[in-house]
Amino acid sequence: MYGSTAKRLLQHFGAPLVSSSGTHMIRFRPLQSLVSRSHFSTTVNSEPFANEPPSFANSTSSYADEFPNISNSSSSTADHTRRSRVEYQDEQARVLQASLPHVIRLGWSEAAMIAGAKDIGVSASIVGSFPRKEGMLVEFFMDDCLQRLIDRIESSPDELKSLIPSDRITKLIRIRLEMQSPYISKWPQALSIQAQPVNVPTSFKQRAMLVDEIWHGAGDDTADFQWYVKRTVLGGIYSTTEIYMLTDNSPDFRDTWAFLDDRVKDAFDLKKTIQEATYLAEAVGAGMGTSLQGFVKRVFQG
């Protein structure tokens, strides 16, 4: 299905490893040669741990099948490292998962991650091994939510089919935003972390995937330029609703859903959109026209 294809695409074309000025980092893998493994290893880091451990193990075992003839220094360490190869990413994912309950109290911070590590009995030093610390926690959460959304879509397809497209979009966005509601008090911090330059590539990619997934769940199958337009528009709706939700104090976020409804209806209301576009064109034309007239007058008078 598209969702799993997206996952695989993400695994293959993950964000590149960022190297800071003056330093040179290499991820070392004793088994596979650096060249063949490098893009897997980079994605392992920036790719968030949306995959549940079993599926992750499945995907890496397929990698192991792909590279059966790798020469290695000693077979015993090879076995040991191949079996435990997945472990450190799994451990990191477990720590991030255990940190989420602490976020409500401690924010998206190292303190939450340290508390999470202590909860599951892993040394809190592991927090030092995350390259972008809080950024990775937020990314993990975003991926977790995306995965839950995908699961929800796949588990009850009829629920959506019975609605008109604009309602489908509304419902999907609402489902997704409701996943954030327990953390809403600390969500502004998460947004600011996502906006940090070092985190922007990954957060942008995650949002792009999210928007794509929502459109796909709503049954979209355009294959032309409209694809970009639709995703941009939906991205705008999602972001504005998310921000509106930050200051919404109504019970159960009623006002946010009303806001969302309005935005989606506006976007879908073709007549209104055309009318607004016409007004805009007229205003621009008028402005340009008068300024052009004035310019020409001055040129021929002066």
Added chain:
Amino acid sequence: MVMALRTVTRKSGSKLLPRFSPAALLHSHATSFGFKEVREEEKSRMVGNVFSNVASNYDLMNDVMSAGLHRLWKDRLVSKLNPFPGMKHLDVAGGTGDVAFRILDSVNSIRRRAMQDVLEDDIQEETKIYVCDINPNMLNVGKKRALERGIGEDKSLLWVEGDAEALSFGDNTMDGYTIAFGIRNVTHIEKVLSEAYRVLKHGGRFLCLELSHVDIPVFKEFYDFYSFSVIPALGELVAGDRKSYQYLVESIRRFPPQEKFASMIADAGFQQVEYENLVGGVVAIHSGLKV
């Protein structure tokens, strides 16, 4: 750099610097101080004096040779470690305490304290930083420096004499393990790495700061010139000891390059093995995670 000189004096023993071989002095219960005969009570004082002189030269030599950069390198090491309150940390070959002091400062820093709950103050008490060194004199210098800094009475800082190849700590007891400028001088690097793996907890990190190999074309020539011509001359001038510093620069060249050392770390069982070159490869920080 400090360890280099100590190893050299131990190896070449009385041939090179008869008076400056602390190990030889300590093992003898006799009251001989070099060629002099002294009373026992005075001996420790005189050894103390000698080593203070030599140690102060070591620090000066470190500063002169690296133009003070070694401080920044150690800062970088500790920031990569990301210390936290309640941490159990082991700094090996860290006799004079440079790295340990930095870790303690980081854990106790005001900024960190501001982030904590009031209820977590007792966790702060549990922080333990062990400084392990094979040479008790270097440990004493470290203790003295701690006193000078006003943290001599800090219960978190513990000075332990021990061999990096056979640590006296239990399995799975340490959150972090660092070794700064020490691993180049051990006899069996693999043993040190496997000991490090043994004492670290699940999720613990290994960090190693060491002089390493430069590959950048033009810079490499300049660095070679600096190493083989300037440093021994400085050693002669400042510490009166050309041969030790000749040994130092040669031992740097003989130490495995970054990739090879990283593979050795991985062979010991560590995962997520990475290295970061500072100053184009003059110094490298290797890190590994135990899962």
